[in-house]
Amino acid sequence: MPEGPSIVILRELIEELDLEGQEVIALSGNTKIEKDRMLHHKVKAFKSWGKHFLICFENFSLRIHFMMFGTYRINERKQTPARLSLSFENAELNFYTCSLKYVEGDVNVNYDWSSDIMAEQWDPKKALKKMKTKSQALICDLLLDQEIFSGLGNIIKNEVLYRVGIHPSSVIDSIPVAKLKLLITEARQYSFDFLNWKKAHVLKKHWLVNTRQFCPLKHPLIKSYLGKTKRRTFFCPVCQILYH
DNA sequence: AAGGATGTTGCCTG
DNA sequence: TCAGGCAACATCCT
Numbered sequence: 001m002p003e004g005p006s007i008v009i010l011r012e013l014i015e016e017l018d019l020e021g022q023e024v025i026a027l028s029g030n031t032k033i034e035k036d037r038m039l040h041h042k043v044k045a046f047k048s049w050g051k052h053f054l055i056c057f058e059n060f061s062l063r064i065h066f067m068m069f070g071t072y073r074i075n076e077r078k079q080t081p082a083r084l085s086l087s088f089e090n091a092e093l094n095f096y097t098c099s100l101k102y103v104e105g106d107v108n109v110n111y112d113w114s115s116d117i118m119a120e121q122w123d124p125k126k127a128l129k130k131m132k133t134k135s136q137a138l139i140c141d142l143l144l145d146q147e148i149f150s151g152l153g154n155i156i157k158n159e160v161l162y163r164v165g166i167h168p169s170s171v172i173d174s175i176p177v178a179k180l181k182l183l184i185t186e187a188r189q190y191s192f193d194f195l196n197w198k199k200a201h202v203l204k205k206h207w208l209v210n211t212r213q214f215c216p217l218k219h220p221l222i223k224s225y226l227g228k229t230k231r232r233t234f235f236c237p238v239c240q241i242l243y244h
Numbered sequence: 245a246a247g248g249a250t251g252t253t254g255c256c257t258g
Numbered sequence: 259t260c261a262g263g264c265a266a267c268a269t270c271c272t
Contacts, residue, residue: 002250051251068251069268080268097267099252144251153250210250211272232249249271257263 002066004050004118004151005195011048013074014093019043022088029084033100038062038086049111049119050150054103055086061103061110070098117151117188118195124184131172131180139175140168141227143187152187154231155210160190161235162209167242168226168233174243209234 023042027035038057047054053064064070064084071078073094077085082094103110114123115130130148131137143149143157152160161168164183166175175183197203208216215221215236226233 002252006250065252066250067253067267068249069270070251071269083267097269099267146252155250231251245272247272249269251267253266255263255265258261 002051002068002070003153003156003191003194004048004116005191005198007048007051007053007066007151008118008195009199010053010072011046014046017074017088017091019088019091020045024086025089026087027085029082029095031084031100033102035084037102047107047111049113049116050146051153052111052150054107054111056107059105061107063101063103064095065099065101067097067099071096072098115146115148115150117149117191122188124181124188127184128177128180135171135173137172138168138227139166139170139172139183140231140233141229142172144229144231149187151191155207156187156190156194157231158210158234159194159208160187162215162240163190165240167237167240168235170241170243176243179243209236215239 020043023040024038027039029035041057043055044058045056047056051065055062075092077094078096080096082096083098084095084100086093113119113121114126116122127148131142134142139161140157143152144154160183164179164186166179166183194203197206209221212221212234217239219236219238221234221236223232223234225231
C-alpha cells in the first residue's frame with residue numbers, strides 16, 4: 001500500500017467520486033483524533049504529497065498516512081473496525097490502520113509540492129541540491145529521505161538503484177553528478193512505471209531485483225539491511241558500481 | 245506455516 | 259543526552 005504511486009491511485013479513485021464541495025455528514029471510527037471537527041464541513045480538495053493523502057477543508061486538512069499496513073475501502077467495508085469512516089451523501093470512505101493527523105491552515109503553506117516525485121511541480125534540480133548538502137550520506141538512505149524524494153519507498157529504491165547501476169552503499173560525494181542526475185530522472189520515471197504496473201496488477205513481475213535471487217543478467221543478488229535506515233536492500237555486486 | 249515486509253512514530257534503554 | 263533498538267499497527271506473501 002504505502003509508496004507514493006499507491007497514494008496517487010487512491011487519490012485518483014476518490015477524485016472520480018466528485019466529492020469536492022460536498023459536506024461530511026457522518027463520521028465514525030476508532031481514531032483518537034477529534035474526528036467530529038470535520039462534521040458538516042465541505043471538502044475543498046483531495047491531494048497527495050508523497051505517502052501522505054490529504055483531505056482538505058477550509059482552514060485545515062486531514063493527513064492520512066498508511067504506514068506499512070494501512071488499507072482503505074471506497075463504498076465498501078472490511079470486517080475489521082475502521083480507523084476512520086467518512087460519510088457523504090452518496091459515498092463512504094473507509095480507512096484502516098492508518099495514522100491520522102490534522103494539518104492546520106493552508107496545505108500549500110505546509111507542503112512543498114516540488115519535493116513530491118510524482119507531482120507536476122517536481123523539481124529535479126532542487127533534489128540534486130539537497131542531495132549535495134548531505135555529501136557523506138549513503139545513496140540508499142537519501143533515496144528514502146522524504147524531504148528530498150517524498151513518495152519514494154523501499155521497493156522503488158531497490159529497483160531504481162539497479163536500473164542506474166549504482167551500488168546502494170555508494171557515498172553521495174563520490175557519485176559522478178551525471179549519475180546522480182540520471183538517478184533522479186529514473187526515480188520519477190520508475191514511480192510512474194510503478195503506478196501503471198500497479199494499476200494493471202503486474203507490478204511484481206516487473207521487479208528486477210526486489211525480492212529476487214538473481215539479476216536479469218543471472219548474477220546472484222545480495223540481500224542485506226544497509227545504511228542508517230537499515231532497510232532491506234537487494235542489489236547486484238556486478239551490475240551496480242560502488243562509488244566511495 | 246512462521247516470520248517478515250512497501251513506514252513512521254514514539255517510548256525505552258544504555 | 260541522545261542514538262539506537264524495538265514495538266506498534268494488521269494483512270498478505272513466501
